[in-house]
Amino acid sequence: MSAAEHAGTQGPTSGEYIQHHLQHLQKNFSFENVKQSSIVDFSVFNLDSVFFSVLLGILGCFFMWRAARSATAGVPGRFQAAVEILAEMVENQAKGVVRNAKSRKLVSPLALTVFVWIFLMNAMDMIPVDLIPMIWHSVGPAAGFSDYMRVVPTADLSSTLGLSVSVLLVCLVYNVKIKGLGGWLHELVAAPFGDRWFLYPINFLMQMIEFIAKTVSHGMRLFGNMFAGELVFMLIALMGGVWAWQFNPLTGVFWLGFGHVVAGTVWSLFHILVITLQAFIFMMLTLIYVGQSHDSH
Amino acid sequence: MENVLGFVALACGLIVGLGAIGASIGIALMGGKFLEASARQPELMNELQTKMFILAGLIDAAFLIGVAIALLFAFANPFVLA
Numbered sequence: 001m002s003a004a005e006h007a008g009t010q011g012p013t014s015g016e017y018i019q020h021h022l023q024h025l026q027k028n029f030s031f032e033n034v035k036q037s038s039i040v041d042f043s044v045f046n047l048d049s050v051f052f053s054v055l056l057g058i059l060g061c062f063f064m065w066r067a068a069r070s071a072t073a074g075v076p077g078r079f080q081a082a083v084e085i086l087a088e089m090v091e092n093q094a095k096g097v098v099r100n101a102k103s104r105k106l107v108s109p110l111a112l113t114v115f116v117w118i119f120l121m122n123a124m125d126m127i128p129v130d131l132i133p134m135i136w137h138s139v140g141p142a143a144g145f146s147d148y149m150r151v152v153p154t155a156d157l158s159s160t161l162g163l164s165v166s167v168l169l170v171c172l173v174y175n176v177k178i179k180g181l182g183g184w185l186h187e188l189v190a191a192p193f194g195d196r197w198f199l200y201p202i203n204f205l206m207q208m209i210e211f212i213a214k215t216v217s218h219g220m221r222l223f224g225n226m227f228a229g230e231l232v233f234m235l236i237a238l239m240g241g242v243w244a245w246q247f248n249p250l251t252g253v254f255w256l257g258f259g260h261v262v263a264g265t266v267w268s269l270f271h272i273l274v275i276t277l278q279a280f281i282f283m284m285l286t287l288i289y290v291g292q293s294h295d296s297h
Numbered sequence: 298m299e300n301v302l303g304f305v306a307l308a309c310g311l312i313v314g315l316g317a318i319g320a321s322i323g324i325a326l327m328g329g330k331f332l333e334a335s336a337r338q339p340e341l342m343n344e345l346q347t348k349m350f351i352l353a354g355l356i357d358a359a360f361l362i363g364v365a366i367a368l369l370f371a372f373a374n375p376f377v378l379a
Contacts, residue, residue, distance in 0.1 A: 015372065018372045019373055022372060022373055038375075039375055217358055217362075220358075220365075221354065221355075221357075221358035221361065221362065223362075223365060224358070224361035224362040224363075224364060224365035225357075225361050227365045227368065227369075228361055228364045228365050228368060231368050231372070277350060277353075277354055278354065280350070280351075280354075281350075281351055281354035281355070284351050
């Protein structure tokens with residue numbers, strides 16, 4: 001069972017194909033090609049995730065800027081109307097959750113950015129699995145890079161946890177800004193159980209657990225959805241690879257081709273829903289967490 | 298080695314299966330409540346639908362994180378020294 005790019009030789013097994021496709025294009029901070037040595041390795045960064053997330057961020061900002069620049073009082077065009085519907089939806093959600101109008105001036109555009117950016121990054125999953133890696137295979141290794149490429153930045157745990165930690169930082173800043181540093185520190189030890197001195201340790205522990213659990217679940221939810229979706233696409237691609245490699249109508253394997261098309265169609269349609277939904281959920285939770293930092297217990 | 302791989306396969310099956318039970322029952326309960334509420338107050342249907350999708354994402358979260366971990370063990374097992 002091998003991918004078309006290894007035609008003529010003893011190609012990779014299905015396990016090797018998947019493992020090859022799961023490896024990030026990693027560099028350490030001296031720009032050498034490395035692979036991470038353990039699950040958590042802070043000495044490497046994933047160049048492919050960084051590149052695609054920055055590229056898609058610039059693209060998203062450009063489209064939003066285009067729409068904002070051509071906003072007139074007259075009848076809008078279709079693209080203009082679509083962007084306005086999106087911005088209005090985000091603003092309505094923000095109004096329902098974040099009560100402070102002054103904070104909304106930052107938080108509502110933040111939520112819009114989060115939604116558009118994550119939607120674009122998730123949408124990279126819709127590109128055929130081998131397309132960009134095959135293009136990279138012909139140019140990358142010649143330029144001195146490793147032969148790995150993963151195109152979905154949100155299927156990378158470092159990207160999604162980075163996003164959720166940024167949201168956590170925004171929440172911490174708002175906590176201090178709205179309640180004052182002393183007020184917030186007092187709340188850290190006084191909520192949720194009560195303002196008694198002997199409850200201070202348990203209150204602090206509960207607050208820390210709450211912050212950590214919210215941030216980790218925020219990032220890992222997006223990662224889990226996107227990683228699982230990408231992996232199922234790779235497995236479906238393997239079905240097609242087996243069919244293409246063993247093209248013999250007499251064997252049962254031939255009908256894997258139909259399985260590939262049917263499964264691919266069904267999973268793509270379902271994944272379109274998942275992509276949009278996960279971006280929406282990330283945005284809503286961003287708004288809810290920032291809104292929670294405005295409330296005093 | 299085959300023993301380890303056998304255990305890994307069992308573990309992945311358990312993670313995905315048990316997670317699916319929890320997530321499916323949760324979504325089913327929530328969906329039932331949503332349908333009941335829509336029948337009682339059809340004018341709230343759109344608002345409730347928005348909230349229902351948000352809740353669906355939250356309920357599925359733990360299950361999908363489990364699936365991601367199970368897939369990680371199935372294809373890039375960090376405990377196998379290779």
